[in-house]
Amino acid sequence: MTTTALTPPSIAQAPSRVLAVLRLHFASRYILIGAPWAIMAIIFVVNLAVWAIIFASVSSPTDRAEVTAGLQWSGASLYLFVWMSIVAVQSIMVSFPFALGYGVTRRDYYLGTSLTYVLLSVGYATVLTLLAGIEQATDGWGLGGQMFNAVYFAGDTLVERFFVFLALLLFFYFSGALGATVYLRWKQPGLLAAFAALGVLIVGLCALVTISQSWQRVFEFATSVGTGGLVALLLIPTAIAALTGYGALRRATPKN
C-alpha cells in the first residue's frame, strides 16, 4: 500500500516570499543604485563645465536669459529613464531563471520585482525632485544651467514634478519589463512580433490623426490636460504594460 507524503507545513508566507525576491534584487546594489547615480554625477559635472564655459563667453543679461531658456530643452537627465528600461530588461533576463532555480513562483517573482522597481522609482523621483528644487533655488546652480527642470518635466510645483518623475520612471520600467517578459515567453520571434505590432499601432494612430487633420486638436488637448492629466495618461499604458507583462511571464520557461 502506498501513501503519499503530504507537503511539509508551509513555512514562509506570501509577503515574506515576495520580500525575499526584493532582497535578491537589492543584492546587486551597485547596478541598481550606484552605477546610475555615478553616471548621473558625471553627466552633471560635464554639464556644469559646459555651462561655465558658455556663461564665461556670454556677458549680457539678455543673452544669458536666452541661453537659460534654450537649456530648457536639455535632455541630459533623460538618460536616467532610458537607463531604467535597459537595466530592467537585463536584470529580469538573468534574475528570472535564477529565481526559478531558487523555487520562486512566477507570481512571487513578478510581484517582488515590480515592488523593487516601484521603490526604486520612488527613490529616484525623490532625488530628482530634490535636485530640481536645488536647481531652482540656486538659480541654475549659480550658472543659470538647467538640467532637472527641463521642459519635459512639466509641473509648476515640486510636488507635481515629483509625480511626473515617478510616472515617467514607472512607465519606462514597466515598458522595459514587458519587453523582457515577452522575450522570456516567446523568445526572439515574439519580441520581433511585439515590436512590429507596436510599430503598426503607432504608425496607424499617426496616420489616423493626420488623415482626420486632428494634430491641432491633439496638441491643444495635450497642453490643456496639465500635469495631472499627463501623469494619468502615462499611468494607463504603464498599468497595461504591467498586467500584460505578468500575463506573458505566467507561462514563461527558462531557456533550455
Place this chain on the structure above:
Amino acid sequence: MDESRPIFVQIAEQIENDIVAGTLAEETQVPSTNEFAAFYRINPATAGKGVNLLVDSGVLYKKRGIGMFVASGSRARLLEKRRKTFAEEFIAPLLGEAASLDISSDELLELIQTHAQRMGPQKVGEK
C-alpha cells in the same frame, strides 16, 4: 568491492569474517549502519540490508537505543557453518584444478603436507 554478489551480502560476509578472525569480539558493538555506509561509500539502505541479514541469522542482535552487538556464541556457530561448506568451497575447486594440471591425488597429498610443514602451525587471530 566486487559485484559478483550483492553488496549487502558482501558486507554481511565482511562482518562475519571479522567475527571469525576475532577482530570483532562477542558482545561488542558493531559499527552503525551509517558508519558502514560511509566507510564502503554505499547507500545506508544497502548497508542496513547487510546488517539485517546477520540479525536474521542470529549473528547480531539489537540493543534498543544503543546499536547492534555481536551475539554470544556466534563465532562458534559461524565456524561450524563454514566448516560445513569448506569442502564445497575449497576442496572441490582444488581437486578440479589439480585434475586439469594432471596432478594425481597422491601428489596432491604430498604437496599439502609439504606446504603445511613450511607454513607452521597457524593460530587464529595471529598474523
Place this chain on the structure above:
Amino acid sequence: MTSVIEVAHLTKRFGDLAAIDDVSFRVEENAITGLLGRNGAGKTTLMQLLTGQQFATSGTIDVFGANPVENADVLQNVCFIKESQKYPDEFRPKHVFRSAPWFFPHWDAEFAEQLVEDFRVPANRPIKKLSRGQVSSVGVIVGLASRAPLTFFDEPYLGLDAVARQIFYDRLLQDYAEHPRTILLSTHLIDEVANLLEHVLVIDDGRVVIDEEADVLRGSATTIAGTRAAVAAFSEGREVLHAETIGGLSSVTLEALSPSDRADAAAAGLELAPVSLQQLIIRKTTLTAPATESEMEHSA
C-alpha cells in the same frame, strides 16, 4: 511505502517531438533515486516538469501530494540544482550562500561553511572569474546545504574533477544518513554513483525503461565466460542479454542465476563475472546503437 512524487501518463511535447512520452512512476520518500539515461533522453525535461519550471502537455504530476506548478508551498521544500547555473552579475559565492536561506527554509549555514572549505571555493571572488569546477561546486553546496526535503541534482558535478566528485558523493552520503531526505540524482556517470543509489529510474527517448531497486537490478544478470562449447551448453534455455566471442572463448551475459546455477557454472569450469549497473543499463537501453563486430558475428 510513502511516495513523494507521483507521475501518471506524463507527456511533454515540443512541437512534434515528445520529449517525455506517457511516463508514469513513483519516487519513494527518503530514498536516493538515480535518474539515468543517455544525453537527450529527457532527464532534464523531466526534472523541470517536476519542479514546475516546464509545463506538461498532458498527464498529472503530484509532488508532496499537489501540483508543483506555481505552488509556493511545495516549491519551498524543493531544491533543483542544475549544471549550468547562471548567476546575477556581481554575484560572488558568498552572496549565493547569503541569499539561499531566504528561499530554502531548512538551510544549514554551518554545513555550507564546512562545504565551502571542503570544495575550496573562493567565497569572495566574482563568479564570473571562477573556473567551471568552482562554479559547479557552488551549485553542489547549495544543493547539499539546503537540506530541502526533495532535492534534485541534474548533473551539477560535470564540471568537477574526480577528487571533487568524490567529496560530493561522500558528503551527500554522510548528510543523507544524518538528515534523511528524498534525493534524485541524474547522471550518465553511472558506475560512479551506482553504490549510492537505492532506486534506479532509466529514461530512454522520453520513456521509462527501467524502474527498479538498485539491488534487484544488480542481481538481475550475471556474465559467464569460458570456452565456446561450455558457454553455449550452459546458456541453453536461458535468456541471453549480450554475447561476445573472441577466438575460442565466449562471454555471455545471462539473466539472473540462482546460487545453485552459479555453483553449476563454476563446476563446469566457467568464470563468473560481475555485471556492473552501467553495463546493465547500457545493455537494456542500447536498442538502436550500432552492433559491435563481435555481436554481429553472434546475432541470429
